[in-house]
Amino acid sequence: MSQRSNVTRREFGRRATASVLMTGVGLARGAQKTAVLPRPLKVGWVGTGGRGTGLLNNALKIEPGLQVTKVCDCNKAAATRAAEIITKHGLPAPKLFTDGDWAWQKMLQAGSLDAVIIATPWKWHTPMAVAAMNAGITPAVEVPCALTSEECWQLVDISEKTGVECMMLENWSFRPDNLALLNMVRAGLFGTIVHVHCAHSHNCVDHWFFDAQTGADRWPAEYLVRFNRDQYPTHSVGPVLSWCDINCGDRFTSISSAATDSLGINDMFKRRFGADHPSATRRYAQGDIVTSTLRTEKGRTVIINYDMQLPRPYDNRWMLQGTRGVYSEERNAIHLAGRSSTPHGWDPFPPYEQQYKHSWSTQSPVGGHGGADGVELRVFFEAVRDRRPLPLDVYDSVTMSAIVDLSGQSIAKNGQPVPFPDFTRGKWRTTQPKFAVDPLFAKQ
Template sequence: MRKLRIGIAGTSRGSHFYEDFSKVKNAEVLAVMDPDEKSLESFCQKYPINHAVTDYNDLLDTGIDAVVIASPIQFHAQQAILALQRDIHVLSEVTAASSIDECHSLLNAAKMSKAQYMLAENYCYIRENIAIQNMVKAGVFGQIYFAEGEYLHNVTYLHYDDEGKPTWRRKETMSKRGCTYGTHSLGPPLTWFGERVKYVNCIGPGAHTMPEYENDDTTIMLCRTESGLLINIRLDMVSNRPHNMGYYSLQGTKGCYEAPRIPGEEHKIWLKDYAESSESWMNLKDVYDEFLPRELINFPQEAEGSHHWGADYFMVKDFVDCIRENQPVKIDIYKALEFTLPGLLSEDSIVAGGKPVEVPDVRTW
């Protein structure tokens, strides 16, 4: 079987995807697209590429089997739909869509297509998050009922270009209130719980660090699942503080998990059936042998240096393997929308003073 032929839309994040796909033996990047000719030229000077185009439809005409959508958020849904309509597989950056209407259209396109859609929620491929997922399945936390996810990342330097014009990040993530970029924090807990969010409550303290912004300095999104489990999501992309883009916690009847809040700290667990006492924390690494496959314990060379703690490589490899083997992708269209919809509905909740807003079940659409 020949290699999976990949096209990439967007050169900024696309460069990382190029590097990871190039490490996967059964894939090759055939084409790249960017409307900015200078960015496209810079990409081609750095990476060998067969086709470089400025129009997205031209990218789809290059004979690719799958497209990576690394474009700005406002293009994710429409570009995915165009690819799916031509039976081209999709790996889309987060979030999946920017509106409820786009979610409907994207789902319809995925249902009608012979190709697969996968959301590139790389945080679900982080080693520690996979370990926790496997531990949940094994029941070592008992009945789980509460989780947290936080994404604290000051990116105000990316909100305006060199000419002082607002970028898509300023327009799409900071021009409205709500949890506008929450899938990194929400995806792993939803994967652990194995159910969707049914209600969201969203509140914020207002804009203080950047008073001219519409989005709050910090946004809190409380998510209640179908069975009443609780997930607390915090999003903050402006506060003056060190980054912490991967904090999670999990609580169950027989144990808990705490990710580091400060660089240099370790991932910690307490498990009733493992711990020496009620106050004895364990290092998550101590149970890797029991709950992780070998390649996630001792990274292969290809994963070393891959972004997001090696997760990007494992995500790309999994996508390629699923498509080539005709197996369902891990984060399909339904999970993609279940990760995305709570953030979209949080925009309604926060302007209504934090009132609960019901999240529709996309599997009934």
């Protein structure tokens, strides 16, 4: 949605709670999964800024006959541009909802939607997704889907109560390299997975948190002032969930996090805008680097780095280690016991990526991030249309997102471990892996 918003936190909380009550409880979608929808999908779009518009362009390319019938943004000009994109694809003009920050309530109450895409600033994600589920509409919400443990539980409770599923749009779970690696893991090439390292190493202070030209705050900047935590863990940990069978055979049990001091933001402003810029001396709560260690029920460890405030090229630094081998995304290489060319050397990963290419990756890429944006939307729409389970369910979505709040809790306790909630309420013990299951590469 537009970056312009004058809603206070108190008013936001009051109105968000009211929206949950106003929408009422819709029919459980689980009770409707008896047949494929006999018509094109009807989808609503909330948020038509840069990310929302990019997703819209991708969706119109990959889903023939998709009907985007409602568009909402408090910035009328942005919503109008989105409507023009839709009509240029030969589709009817959508109904626009642009009357302030809460116009989405009217859109979701209007009915006749199968799904809604939510691509707004973070604070709106949970209330919008909750309202959608209560209205019987399947939400696909941008990352993270929740900012607090309470919001995570709210999403789980409403999904279970209504029978309506909710999927977070974690596109890195759908990257071709990560899907190929998943096929290799499931084929047993790495043996038993023991440890994974991951990171979101992406300098965002010079263009995303702040305006690139003036240094003025953009909407995410307030979180750097107010909080010290892993603000953006889902791109790091998203693929790790499937590699480690989290929520379907294993689960996170605790998290311990530590943060460095905050130095990089002030230094960037001094270099780019001068020592007199207000942000050159402003106090930021957010440490430059956050390191979190998660333990699982089966004794695995997962290390996650938040690294978004220092000068550096982009990197996710995935490393997966098992009893029979190791994969390094940084090296784009693997080593497999008994298979690699030398006892202590690396072999290139691309030949393995080609051999174990996932069926989702065989179509021509659509959208950014190596086609991952297109794949996640395609499989979401297919699941809603065919009345099948979503590829990433509400439990996966909140497990990734809960790291935001839990890492902050641990940092505030000087790195003491914090228990990780079991959002599945024990179902992880009997749930079978379902994300991106590619039968050709299942372990024999």
